[in-house]
Amino acid sequence: MSAESSRSNPPLQATLPISFLIIGGGIAGLACALALRRVGHHVLVLEREDRASARGGSGVRLPPNLSKILFHWGLRDILTSKSSITKRLIFMRYETGEMLGEHIWDVDMLKETRGLFMMLAHSELYDILYEAAIERGARVRYNANVVELDALEATVVLETGEELSADVLVGADGEHGLCRPAVVGENAPGDLTGLALFDTVVPSREVPAYAERITEWHGQFAAFGSGHAIVAYPIHGAEDIAFQFYAPDGGQEGKYGDKPSVDVPSIVDGINPEYGNALPSPNSQCSLTYAVAKFARKAVRVSIRQHRDLDDWVHDDGRLVLIGEAAHPFPPSTIQGTAMAVEDGAVLAKLFSHISEPRQIESFLYAFQELRQERVKAVRQGELGSVLYMTADGEMAAARDAGMRAKAAAGKNVLEGDGDAESIWEEYRVVFGYDCEDEADDWWVQWGMLRERAREREAEGAPPLLDFAAMMAKVEVSSTHDGEEAY
Template identity: 55%
Template sequence: MSAESTKSGPPLQTSLSINFLIIGGGIAGLTAAIALRRVGHNALVLEKANKATARGFGGGVRLPPNLTKILFHWGLKPVLMRRALISHTMTFMKYESSEYLGEHVWDKGVLKETRGIYMLSTHDDLYEIFYNKAIELGAEIQYDAHVVDIDVESRQVTLENGKTVSGDVLVGADGELGVSRETVVGTPANGHPTGVAMYDTLIPSGELEDYVKSIWKDNAIFTAFGNNQAMLAYPVHDTDEIALQFYGPDEKSGNYGDEPSVYVPDIAKGLHTKLLSRMTNADKAVRISVRAHEDIEDWVSDDGPLVVIGEAAHPFPPGTIQATAMAVEDAAVLAKLFSHLSEERQVQSFLYAFQELRQPRTRAVRAGEFGNIFYMTLADCEETVRRDNGMRAKAAAGGRNVLEGLAGDVSRLWDEIRTIFGYDCEDEADDWWVRWGVLRERAIQRSSVIMDEESMLFDFSAMGVHVHEVEAAGDSDE
């Protein structure tokens, strides 16, 4: 059954429309605007950069089934089918020798259960799709609107130019280094270097033409395991280009939004010459440090209706499968909860419900993504030998899915990936409303009725008895 067929009707519309002020106009901010407008709320997005900068340079983005099912629910399947590619296969090789280790084909049954598909795109294409959808739905997006201060109690932000903007609910979607996260946590939260960086770039597919013909069938995601380094490669832009993502030692710090500055041959040292010789015409890469962040306990401010989402709430390792998906899931859950808004008193409880639903999910998924990176870039050891030999044996025996049935961490990681793909965040939000939200509303209504009934009872203890003496008729002087 397709995602569209299970949720083909229009979304539930709120009976109390309020104004959401979204700080940050990246993927998290735009998708929050889309989701909230779909259920009838107003959304104003403030982005500190201009549109071209916010749109990004076009590095690769993988869209797993748990993400695409949401986008299909939102009516974006037609444009995704035009501008993104469907991938069915992962191909594995050794980084230093280019030895083929095998392949893994996404199981059709698994994908059918997830109600999504695995797709490949780029950040700039995805941004443009979300921007257009947000505008189509009536969201307002202001660029060059840099928020420098947040007054949560007054529900107001101050821009760099001195102007103030207010809303009923403030949504912090301005990333791990933004003012929203700092406002909620109380201190800057820049994370700790792990010694690993991701280097992100594109290369014309013609540079790899002969190699593409031999390994890039079915829009495969190409993964190379190395000694303290790894490479991911997959086609984008209608296969005209290949997205390249290298993981290796972090010699300098780098963030999203930095200009491409690193020559690929400099970071691809150790890559087999068959591939390295084809990298000379690759665009310069953006260096993005992989930082480890401590989980923050509170995503909702104690001072008022400010909630952080996306990278502001849970920074993910760059380039990982679920980094974009978790931000979109946040947006979908937030809107699902606020589709039930009928009274202002519900605002804070819905924000805390959002935190309750999203924290366990994002923490578990983020831990798995860190595990994937460090497993791909393991230094040569007995564990990597077992991994590679297991894949070789499965491939030699004619097995297509070399990740299944392997012992240890490979099998565990694959099982976790399947579970993550099948998760439906919107269903989870609906379940919360049925199990807890409705019960809470009924309890409040019963309490209100009891109070009203008590206020209608006659309070005899408050009565005063006043006696007026009346003269008897016979005692009159008349």
């Protein structure tokens, strides 16, 4: 479907609608609820907070691999009305405000991805998904805190004592929720990296020169420093600017859901004082930092952890599957964390659009795990690498900055590669171009349908089909004299 489309094609409807109980009503839970309702399943979402708390107050970026899913679901028009479309990245040096260069999005590449790179408030994305899910018939209950779950029986118990059940439990309650340890068998908090994200918002009216400049840029900017970094972009139609500071954690821990508690000036460090003008100029990133420190709201501290990849996202003995941050916690406020959560819901729904018998539930859950794990693992490693790249020190930082300066001086995009070297931008191209729903369809055509046909033949007493996995394992590819592959 073209990225210009504002309507979605009617999705395949499951011939056997089943019930899903989604634990966690954040972006992951709502996206999954919407996706499952689109294919005809019954969905109840349980969120332990009230709606105002669940909506959040920060910014969020939607890369093309995410926006194209939402376009496909018919949400292009509402997204476009709420979002800013980013056309470029501006890179600066944190300590001095030196401009390192820029990268302008490749228009043809974005067309190939069938999506756009969008920026908006987390609360706006939340409301869009909530209203679409409700319109489709999903049910969402707030202040519904799950305190016990039984994966084998697919039941949960609320804090009130109420017991609920479904055919499938979906754990979308994040890395600190109840579902992750239920699958893993223990709490898996990850290792502290010594860095934290400090997430805040600055009203544009407080820094009008910079708000105007960001709007003029049609993009977002990033400042790289020794152990520090800043990412900033407009939200609320450029009425506010989302600022995300990376700085040393100082031995304190924090997570999303905590109340804003950190004064921004306390984390601004390492900037040359001569750049801290009382009346900052739009060309000085350092002056901007001081202005932000003066006018920013208190920030939420989120500790950055390095998590191990889970072997299993599906409970061994029951119908409980993890999605989003419960399955794969991402470094906070990186580009792809939200995207991977929405991709999870889209893939799960695509697979379950083919269900016709209860026996298929288990195979679809494991197919979901198989389809998502390698994709998420590679993307998550890249996002953590981006945080370390932005906050690098010493020789690594010097080489990074010198490379950007040289490309900028040559009039090049700073994320382009050098000769045979693979560029960061080429990695983005692959990630942005991925279509998770197509991948789920391919699995069904190549594996799911074959398994169903094999079962039908066995039920009819016909000789079984050759096991597809065994057959493919025996396939040998050789090169012919004309360079073509022969099987």
